[in-house]
Amino acid sequence: MTHSLNYGRRQFLQYSAFGAAAALFPELLLANPKSARSSPTPSFKPDVEIEFSAREVFVPILNNGSKTKVQKYFAKLLKGPENTVQSIEDNYLGPTLTLAKGQKVRIYFDNNLSEHSIMHWHGMHVPQKSDGHPMYSIEPGERFVYEYEVLNNAGTSFYHSHAHELTGSQVYFGLAGLLKVTDEEEKALGLPTGEYDLPLVIQDKRFNSHSQLQYVHGMHDRMMGFLGDTILVNGKPNAEFSVKSRAYRFRVLNGSSSRIYKLGWDDGTPLTAIGSALSLLEKPETKPYIMLGPSERFDLWLDFSGRPVGSKLVLYSLPFSGAMPPMFERMHRGRGRQGGMGMMGRMDMMTSDLGQGDKFPIATFNVTEKVSDSPKLPVQLARLKRLTEKDVDNADSPLPIAITERHMRPLVNGRPFSLDEVMEIEKVKLGSIKKIKIYHSHAEHQQHEMSSQSNNHDMEGMGHDSMGGRGSGMGMMDEMGGGMMGGMMMAMAHPIHLHGQQFQVLSRKEGHVNREDYETVRHGFIDVGRKDTVLVMPGEEVEIIKPFQDFKGLFLYHCHNLEHEDLGMMRNFYVY
The missing domain is CATH 2.60.40.420 (Cupredoxins -  blue copper proteins)
Known part of the structure; x- marks a missing residue:
């Protein structure tokens, strides 16, 4: 992968950032950046240890027999429950992690990329050193050690790259993965588990004629935000789920760079959310549709009870307007109808054919088996202290x-x-x-x-x-x-x-x-x-x-x- 920042500038930015922070806040940072990054704390006794690495690989994404070059996280469980790390074969997404509130976690991150990087535990309440601040970015061949106790309540989060000026490209090319946290309160609710608790990671990509990923094209893509023309769910296009006639828990993550989704069923059935990113809700929330901005997550209760075998539902991103500047939205709506648009026309040609706010399908759900038992939607979910x-x-x-x-x-x-x-x-x-x-x-x-x-x-x-x-x-x-x-x-x-x-x-x-x-x-x-x-x-x-x-x-x-x-x-x- 080729990026605009050269190695010398990246290294300068990385070490100068760390040095600036150390000079301003010496009580917060260790004097030696290398030891701050790579030394386990002897007194920290982890319940879970995971060894992560990031490297470039080729994986199949499109259903055409080709392989696409990506950046991918790999993980090996060194200590902890078996279900802590669930790898996804032939996929660019990183392994799904399952952690429990109260666990002490140590993670080793080895950077096997050709550029600097660091991992951010998005949504996790952790110390500064383990948050993945770009000042801690490590160069190729280096290791960083994270140590933290899981303080979060049950919820859905994720992890991703947070490298200075490279976050967008590294996440786009694959450096992200789902992270689930569970606790005793959640377990007592009897929510769907196992095969009935599924991820739904939505991302948009662009591919060239050789099935390789394309990222931003000039300043226009950067200013307006990157929009792809191919929708992937859990790392694959044209997503379909075979479901039984019962209730499921789908953990929805907007993993796109800038695209906003307006989630809704094709038949107008309302959507019910039971979780909002970092916690279960106090009670279920039912909406005609759900707005989902980049990095937002919702746990959805999708109940197919009573639907006959052979029925099909399509989850769409429904049409909306107003998220982009008015002139940009007018340009997108009028694309192809006018010629001679000069600078504005040239900029318009750089945008995706799938505009912000357009309607398009995300995933199809096919009811393939009838069952008689299904969990009931709880009236009360989590007990949350409401701040005022x-x-x-x-x-x-x-x-x-x-x-x-x-x-x-x-x-x-x-x-x-x-x-x-x-x-x-x-x-x-x-x-x-x-x-x-x-x-x-x-x-x-x-x-x-x-x-x-x-x-x-x-x-x-x-x-x-x-x-x-x-x-x-x-x-x-x-x-x-x-x-x-x-x-x-x-x-x-x-x-x-x-x-x-x-x-x-x-x-x-x-x-x-x-x-x-x-x-x-x-x-x-x-x-x-x-x-x-x-x-x-x-x-x-x-x-x-x-x-x-x-x-x-x-x-x-x-x-x-x-x-x-x-x-x-x-x-x-x-x-x-």
């Missing part, structure tokens, strides 16, 4: 996460990713519970918004232009930032992911949404349960409550549109 504004210490001055779209570069809080600065609003005391407001800060209002927030939060440096002016090589983009291109970059949907402890959604306010577009998604949000990612539509304001407990350190928050993350739409909270 009474639990936070900043109810009247929420920490801002301002989605910043300007100068053809997506940012958060007006700043690019950096390890040599932490704004005052990013310093959080250990043990505190914070209210956080996520909103869109449009270019034409940005200076006013940032100024107002600065008065409330001492947001030092947020007003500075990180692009460096026209002399920085961004001249054309700067000139166009408030015009055509700047307008295109406004009003995008962003999946905002926060590392560390899980949060709860307090409110979702419509703000300045486009009413017609918003009607196509309004009824699909599930904002209960514990979450690590929330999809924020254009014009929306989402308030969340997030605890910062147990661990000090640097914990990322960023857009999980992976192309945006690699462009610098990412910052750190410093928990001290």
Whole structure:
């Protein structure tokens, strides 16, 4: 795999990032980066030990007899229950891990790629050193050791690469896998298990005529987010499931770089969710459809009871609008109808034929066997402590996460990713519970918004232009930032992911949404349960409550549109 960052620059970025963090926060990091990365802790006694490696291999993906070059995780269980690691043959997806709350886990990661990498345990509440921060990236031939206790309740998570400026490409080429956590409360519910507890990992890809994966094509793909034209489920196209006439638990993960899915049945049957990413729900939630942003997960209760053998249901991504800039959506709808579109036409040709918000099938479910027994949907699921504004210490001055779209570069809080600065609003005391407001800060209002927030939060440096002016090589983009291109970059949907402890959604306010577009998604949000990612539509304001407990350190928050993350739409909270 060839990527734009050369080896020397990657190594410089990796070690300078670690050095910057060590200089700023010496009490959090070991002085020797190599020992911080590769030395097991003698006093840590693991219940589970796994040896992971990442390397390039060829696997069959398309049903045409060819093999596709991918990057793949392999795992070997050294210690622990037999069902801890379940490898998937002839597939680019990493092994499925099953961990239990309270287990102590040690994982060895060997990087056998030709570029630097690191593994992130997405959604897991773990110490900074085991979170997979890009500052810990290891070079080819090196090893990293993770050690953590499973503090999460039962739920569905996943793991993936988090290498600096290579997250999008490495995840796209295969470096990801499902992670399940179980606990005693979940076991007591009698939910579907074994063959009736199945993954449904949805991703979109592009293939060339030789069945090889193609990733971003220029800046346009990066700015709008990569969209593929082939939908894969569990690593395979044209997914079909043979099911019995009973209830199943399907663990759905949006593993795409930037595509949003609006899940719904072809016959209009509602969908029922029993889990939201990091926990079971308190009670089942039934929706006409479910919106699923990149990295979001939901556990679905799919009940085929009463359906005759031979019947078929198709799960679709249903049509919706408003997730992309208006001009971009108009271009997609009008593709092929006009000629001579100049620059805009050339950019349009680079996009996928499968647009954001188009309707397409995801998977087909064929009822192949009639059975008489089936578990009943529980009325009550998990017992969750619901956090309210009474639990936070900043109810009247929420920490801002301002989605910043300007100068053809997506940012958060007006700043690019950096390890040599932490704004005052990013310093959080250990043990505190914070209210956080996520909103869109449009270019034409940005200076006013940032100024107002600065008065409330001492947001030092947020007003500075990180692009460096026209002399920085961004001249054309700067000139166009408030015009055509700047307008295109406004009003995008962003999946905002926060590392560390899980949060709860307090409110979702419509703000300045486009009413017609918003009607196509309004009824699909599930904002209960514990979450690590929330999809924020254009014009929306989402308030969340997030605890910062147990661990000090640097914990990322960023857009999980992976192309945006690699462009610098990412910052750190410093928990001290």
